[in-house]
Amino acid sequence: MAAVTCDFLVVGAGVIGVSIARELRRRYHARVMIIEKEPSPGQHASGRNSGVLHAGVYYKAGTLKARLCVEGNRRMREYCREKQIPLNDNGKVIVARSPDELPALRELYARAQANGVRAELIDGRTLKSIEPCARTVEQALYVKDTAVVNPQRVMESLVEDARREGVDLHMDCAWHSREGREAAKTSQGRIAYGHLVNCAGLFADRIAWAFGVGTHYRILPFRGQFYRLRPESRLQVRGNIYPVPDLRNPFLGVHFTRRPEGDVTVGPSALPLLGREQYRGLRGITVQDGLAMTTYLFGLFRRNQDHFRSIAWRELRKRSRSGFFREAQELGVGLEAADLLPGKAPGIRAQLVDTRTSELLNDFVVEPGPRSTHVLNAVSPAFTSSAPFAEHVVGLIKRD
Numbered sequence: 001m002a003a004v005t006c007d008f009l010v011v012g013a014g015v016i017g018v019s020i021a022r023e024l025r026r027r028y029h030a031r032v033m034i035i036e037k038e039p040s041p042g043q044h045a046s047g048r049n050s051g052v053l054h055a056g057v058y059y060k061a062g063t064l065k066a067r068l069c070v071e072g073n074r075r076m077r078e079y080c081r082e083k084q085i086p087l088n089d090n091g092k093v094i095v096a097r098s099p100d101e102l103p104a105l106r107e108l109y110a111r112a113q114a115n116g117v118r119a120e121l122i123d124g125r126t127l128k129s130i131e132p133c134a135r136t137v138e139q140a141l142y143v144k145d146t147a148v149v150n151p152q153r154v155m156e157s158l159v160e161d162a163r164r165e166g167v168d169l170h171m172d173c174a175w176h177s178r179e180g181r182e183a184a185k186t187s188q189g190r191i192a193y194g195h196l197v198n199c200a201g202l203f204a205d206r207i208a209w210a211f212g213v214g215t216h217y218r219i220l221p222f223r224g225q226f227y228r229l230r231p232e233s234r235l236q237v238r239g240n241i242y243p244v245p246d247l248r249n250p251f252l253g254v255h256f257t258r259r260p261e262g263d264v265t266v267g268p269s270a271l272p273l274l275g276r277e278q279y280r281g282l283r284g285i286t287v288q289d290g291l292a293m294t295t296y297l298f299g300l301f302r303r304n305q306d307h308f309r310s311i312a313w314r315e316l317r318k319r320s321r322s323g324f325f326r327e328a329q330e331l332g333v334g335l336e337a338a339d340l341l342p343g344k345a346p347g348i349r350a351q352l353v354d355t356r357t358s359e360l361l362n363d364f365v366v367e368p369g370p371r372s373t374h375v376l377n378a379v380s381p382a383f384t385s386s387a388p389f390a391e392h393v394v395g396l397i398k399r400d
């Protein structure tokens with residue numbers, strides 16, 4: 001690539017990078033360029049997630065997630081309808097597996113009300129009329145506005161929009177380092193910019209560190225493995241069946257999701273990894289990351305922050321098919337071990353940890369830096385929230 005100059009350089013063509021680039025172009029009519037290290041956009045979390053458009057029941061009122069998710073759900077559903085991207089609009093039920101989970105179920109109901117989400121506490125009979133195979137103890141929560149999309153279809157459409165609107169996309173182009181105050185050294189040469197927006201997902205912390213930003217943060221990768229429900233299973237699913245999550249940790253637990261194509265996914269798990277792109281076995285671990293993650297995971301395990309030990313044990317059990325089955329079986333009637341077939345490609349969550357407190361951060365984190373802005377914790381439901389999230393980030397950008 002010959003010497004290149006742009007007003008805004010966005011690193012990463014996931015849903016966040018593409019949405020922010022579109023918003024920058026719309027707002028400033030500026031020269032906006034995205035660089036992506038892969039041959040095509042959406043190869044990581046954005047193309048490998050569950051595709052659930054979350055309604056906003058999980059998040060405490062007043063958090064960024066609560067505000068952006070509710071708005072993002074409405075806009076993403078509208079976008080899919082407008083672009084004729086298939087959507088499963090059958091809502092979701094959250095079921096209690098034991099009486100101990102009822103207080104958390106009611107807390108979710110209270111959060112839904114505070115966030116303006118259409119949700120109802122229902123009894124077992126009503127549950128059967130919505131999801132005939134789901135089981136619960138006493139009560140369940142019915143969330144009407146949860147929908148499911150194919151995330152790759154959404155990504156393709158967003159990228160097409162971005163290109164048409166004048167965003168310049170460069171594939172196979174990795175950010176390597178800073179070159180002075182206003183240029184990046186990339187695998188395709190030097191790119192000068194006015195402002196850089198770091199949307200690099202699993203690598204966003206590393207890029208931020210190069211700008212002296214977020215040095216007390218580190219991204220921990222957690223792999224989500226999926227199974228596919230055998231179509232002939234006695235357990236049938238219309239929309240989504242979720243468990244009551246442990247509200248202390250950021251993951252929602254194994255659930256059933258009917259995709260718009262008709263198949264039902266079961267998962268995902270949330271296994272802590274040693275490599276940022278460790279999609280299979282030990283592949284994707286570098287010596288540098290492997291050592292750092294091992295040290296860090298041991299530290300978290302020892303301090304047991306955010307009940308990390310119990311999360312880790314539970315997730316390790318789900319590495320085996322039987323462990324996974326045991327967890328899925330609690331949500332409905334009729335599931336047999338043979339009903340779990342190999343599922344879609346796994347995805348890896350870029351979960352931010354505050355290394356000062358060993359806390360797994362729950363809310364989105366965006367940090368300013370010299371001539372740069374860094375998106376550091378675009379975890380679920382960032383896919384759902386991407387349109388208003390992009391507006392929020394662009395609103396924070398100070399052009400110096």
Ligand SMILES: Cc1cc2nc3c(=O)[nH]c(=O)nc-3n(C[C@H](O)[C@H](O)[C@H](O)COP(=O)(O)OP(=O)(O)OC[C@H]3O[C@@H](n4cnc5c(N)ncnc54)[C@H](O)[C@@H]3O)c2cc1C
Binds near residue numbers: 014037176347378381
């Ligand atoms: C298993 C799983 C299930 C999920 N389920 C849901 C869900 O149901 N609903 C929901 O709303 N959210 C869900 N999420 C979360 C959602 O997928 C993410 O929040 C969202 O995709 C984050 O988008 P992103 O653009 O920040 O990251 P990514 O999609 O990971 O994009 C980052 C991009 O940066 C590129 N990059 C990295 N380093 C460099 C570099 N040096 N130079 C150039 N490019 C670089 C990467 O190749 C990548 O393409 C899920 C996530 C996972 C993993």
